[in-house]
Amino acid sequence: xxxxxxxxxxxxxxxxxxxxxxxxxxxxxxxxxxxxxxxxxxxxxxxxxxxxxxxxxxxxxxxxxxxxxxxxxxxxxxxxxxxxxxxxxxxxxxxxxxxxxxxxxxxxxxxxxxxxxxxxxxxxxxxxxxxxxxxxxxxxxxxxxxxxxxxxxxxxxxxxxxxxxxxxxxxxxxxxxxxxxxxxxxxxxxx
Amino acid sequence: xxxxxxxxxxxxxxxxxxxxxxxxxxxxxxxxxxxxxxxxxxxxxxxxxxxxxxxxxxxxxxxxxxxxxxxxxxxxxxxxxxxxxxxxxxxxxxxxxxxxxxxxxxxxxxxxxxxxxxxxx
Amino acid sequence: xxxxxxxxxxxxxxxxxxxxxxxxxxxxxxxxxxxxxxxxxxxxxxxxxxxxxxxxxxxxxxxxxxxxxxxxxxxxxxxxxxxxxxxxxxxxxxxxxxxxxxxxxxxxxxxxxxxxxxxxxxxxxxxxxxxxxxxxxxxxxxxxxxxxxxxxxxxxxxxxxxxxxxxxxxxxxxxxxxxxxxxxxxxxxxxxxxxxxxxxxxxxxxxxxxxxxxxxxxxxxxxxxxxxxxxxxxxxxxxxxxxxxxxxxxxxxxxxxxxxxxxxxxxxxxxxxxxxxxxxxxxxxxxxxxxxxxxxxxxxxxxxxxxxxxxxxxxxxxxxxxxxxxxxxxxxxxxxxxxxxxxxxxxxxxxxxxxxxxxxxxxxxxxxxxxxxxxxxxxxxxxxxxxxxxxxxxxxxxxxxxxxxxxxxxxxxxxxxxxxxxxxxxxxxxxxxxxxxxxxxxxxxxxxxxxxxxxxxxxxxxxxxxxxxxxxxxxxxxxxxxxxxxxxxxxxxxxxxxxxxxxxxx
Numbered sequence: 001x002x003x004x005x006x007x008x009x010x011x012x013x014x015x016x017x018x019x020x021x022x023x024x025x026x027x028x029x030x031x032x033x034x035x036x037x038x039x040x041x042x043x044x045x046x047x048x049x050x051x052x053x054x055x056x057x058x059x060x061x062x063x064x065x066x067x068x069x070x071x072x073x074x075x076x077x078x079x080x081x082x083x084x085x086x087x088x089x090x091x092x093x094x095x096x097x098x099x100x101x102x103x104x105x106x107x108x109x110x111x112x113x114x115x116x117x118x119x120x121x122x123x124x125x126x127x128x129x130x131x132x133x134x135x136x137x138x139x140x141x142x143x144x145x146x147x148x149x150x151x152x153x154x155x156x157x158x159x160x161x162x163x164x165x166x167x168x169x170x171x172x173x174x175x176x177x178x179x180x181x182x183x184x185x186x187x188x189x190x191x
Numbered sequence: 192x193x194x195x196x197x198x199x200x201x202x203x204x205x206x207x208x209x210x211x212x213x214x215x216x217x218x219x220x221x222x223x224x225x226x227x228x229x230x231x232x233x234x235x236x237x238x239x240x241x242x243x244x245x246x247x248x249x250x251x252x253x254x255x256x257x258x259x260x261x262x263x264x265x266x267x268x269x270x271x272x273x274x275x276x277x278x279x280x281x282x283x284x285x286x287x288x289x290x291x292x293x294x295x296x297x298x299x300x301x302x303x304x305x306x307x308x309x310x311x312x
Numbered sequence: 313x314x315x316x317x318x319x320x321x322x323x324x325x326x327x328x329x330x331x332x333x334x335x336x337x338x339x340x341x342x343x344x345x346x347x348x349x350x351x352x353x354x355x356x357x358x359x360x361x362x363x364x365x366x367x368x369x370x371x372x373x374x375x376x377x378x379x380x381x382x383x384x385x386x387x388x389x390x391x392x393x394x395x396x397x398x399x400x401x402x403x404x405x406x407x408x409x410x411x412x413x414x415x416x417x418x419x420x421x422x423x424x425x426x427x428x429x430x431x432x433x434x435x436x437x438x439x440x441x442x443x444x445x446x447x448x449x450x451x452x453x454x455x456x457x458x459x460x461x462x463x464x465x466x467x468x469x470x471x472x473x474x475x476x477x478x479x480x481x482x483x484x485x486x487x488x489x490x491x492x493x494x495x496x497x498x499x500x501x502x503x504x505x506x507x508x509x510x511x512x513x514x515x516x517x518x519x520x521x522x523x524x525x526x527x528x529x530x531x532x533x534x535x536x537x538x539x540x541x542x543x544x545x546x547x548x549x550x551x552x553x554x555x556x557x558x559x560x561x562x563x564x565x566x567x568x569x570x571x572x573x574x575x576x577x578x579x580x581x582x583x584x585x586x587x588x589x590x591x592x593x594x595x596x597x598x599x600x601x602x603x604x605x606x607x608x609x610x611x612x613x614x615x616x617x618x619x620x621x622x623x624x625x626x627x628x629x630x631x632x633x634x635x636x637x638x639x640x641x642x643x644x645x646x647x648x649x650x651x652x653x654x655x656x657x658x659x660x661x662x663x664x665x666x667x668x669x670x671x672x673x674x675x676x677x678x679x680x681x682x683x684x685x686x687x688x689x690x691x692x693x694x695x696x697x698x699x700x701x702x703x704x705x706x707x708x709x710x711x712x713x714x715x716x717x718x719x720x721x722x723x724x725x726x727x728x729x730x731x732x733x734x735x736x737x738x739x740x741x742x743x744x745x746x747x748x749x750x751x752x753x754x755x756x757x758x759x760x761x762x763x764x765x766x767x768x769x770x771x772x773x774x775x776x777x778x779x780x781x782x783x784x785x786x787x788x789x790x791x792x793x794x795x796x797x798x799x800x801x802x803x804x805x806x807x808x809x810x811x812x813x814x815x816x817x818x
Contacts, residue, residue: 144273163299284330
């Protein structure tokens, strides 16, 4: 019972955060709504007894990634307001809404129609053919055996990916041909 | 309620305590303190000098590199954590993997340093 | 003393067995990874002084990594690493070779272009090498996680490279559009993959195939399969997921456009083929009609729009969209043809290899010609026969090949696709072959139009001074012309892509 309540509350936080991201006109508020959403997801992870993932969710996503988002928002300048009343293509928004709604119906239909033979509602997870992870084993071990065992290649590739991100950011930030390797100043890009 | 969630009850209690303490202090203060709003009090604080422009001004792009490096080492820490909990179990294979992983990431940091984007001049 | 006392004693820890690594099977990736790091170190140490060594250094890296591909090919054994998550067989090796050689040709195309433009050469080659590394990993990946990381490793450098001329608004637009659409596609694909994992409980494709077959068809599995495929459909710019391609191709530096149009697209196809034939053998009744529609739309709409283009790069972009339609056509009948889709896979890899040669070649000519004309308009190719007969001949070979005229390689590539479609002996296969035939005729129209400009039209500004082609471009042109002609005349490529009984990692 408590599980259901925790799930409902966390789910509501996730959805409210998501709506906040989309509906807020101030991007800083959107970013902070995203933090709320991430916290909700972290609680959902806890509910699934995946504490390490919950920790990662908070440390990496709510901590680092949103900070990066905020830097980008500040970089672009929050005070620059874009007029959202202009639609580049007429009917674009309504079309987008309809497409989104259609996708939602399609997805929910797909999920609920895939139930067992008794007509039971079976959303993903209950259909899974794997056993639940043994509760006596810490799931950080499960994660590590996978990460350092079978997926070691993906693990090393991730390191390269992060290095590539740095290289790319340095290139896009540095000023072309500057002797002292100085950094581009905002708003002074010479075209 | 599962045993597992009961352990997290403590987390909720701490959260409630934190909210309660802060709320109590601020609430108490608002009851006790004199209330005389003025324009000067609402200004942004900028190290004591008169503030210039708004607080929402555009920031420098060089902060971005620092934020990115922060994300990078955050992710690195996340990957090191499962390994560090059981060093012996993963043995030399795990050690080799982790050395390669950290070496590649250090390369990224060294690159940024050598290209001078970490200098603040 | 161990730290065990810190852990709760009641908890039973999972033992960890280090995977045994077959270093020979892993050598191409290991060499390329080490070489990429070496390039970074050389750039760090040498800074500006290292710039002019970068193209050569990176090219050597690609060629070095090709050596173990060849020795593994000679060996011929199927090697399976990480419990079947990573498979090195002839299918994977043929593609690794393709990616490494196309990477090398792109380095040749870029050498002069980057040096002239005063762009950030060193980083350009670092990113190029990591993108190719991602592709070689993709060729062997038989696991959802590895496939995803490989896809990101090959895409993220490409997003950055597309925006390389950062003072140019068009290049910015190219990078931004490519990145946004790419990330959107990744998100859709990840959703599909998470559903697949939710159903199968394993990330390895072979295990997923077993579980899916026992589950039969359910709406959930349909969703999972389609979402996963749509993610790659963006990557290969299949209609209606192609909208990023023309703007990105036009704005990105031209050598990189060649890279995106060839290697990046091939990598998307590899993932598509691997996932469809390995993980969805039991979902054919859903996947095949979807691929049929995707393929027919892609070739028809790509061709119709390509006809109206006046810019050569945009024309090649849309023609690439149309070619993607032919390439994915065998997937519309994969379960009805030989050996569980292996013959469909062979036809696709065969097409990819020949397509890479002719398309890289066409871009090489565009880059060489643009050094003189400084224009991307098709009309600027007028009268090229008079002042650049060599380039004209080479371009004619590539255009004829792209149009599918014998005896160029493109003809053989199309022949393979048609024969797979007709082998299926189904209405679907035959009708798709008809659609492809009509499109081939349509496509010949705009390919030959460019050839007509070069052979029969006068030079637009009367300037008939010779084009100076730098040696690196000459080398690139030589490789691609020889590959295009040889593949058409000798039928060498179908020999390579005749995977025989090799099951894709099963």
